[in-house]
Amino acid sequence: MQLEYWPFLSGAVTTLPQSHIQLLITGYYRTRVGGDPLPQGDATLVTYAINYFVDPDQSIAIGLERETGESPVWNFRDETRTMIGLRLKL
Numbered sequence: 001m002q003l004e005y006w007p008f009l010s011g012a013v014t015t016l017p018q019s020h021i022q023l024l025i026t027g028y029y030r031t032r033v034g035g036d037p038l039p040q041g042d043a044t045l046v047t048y049a050i051n052y053f054v055d056p057d058q059s060i061a062i063g064l065e066r067e068t069g070e071s072p073v074w075n076f077r078d079e080t081r082t083m084i085g086l087r088l089k090l
Helices: none
Strands: 002-007 021-030 042-052 062-070 078-089
Touching: 021 062
Parallel strands: none
Antiparallel strands: 002 021, 021 042, 042 062, 062 078
């Protein structure tokens, strides 16, 4: 499930209101249905992100992301990571 929120919208009376800040929350829940069990049983992963768009077309953003839970990328180990990134919208 993903939740996306754009606070501080400007130009609300126009057809395309804009905000320079984007907030994202993404959550995953995986349950074992067969085969080899996950190392800890069921797995959850939650990601929180905030992006700041530096241009009016909202194609370039600088973002901060925090991920906590059991990621399939890291063999479902329970970890917490914080990342800084550059996001490009093509």
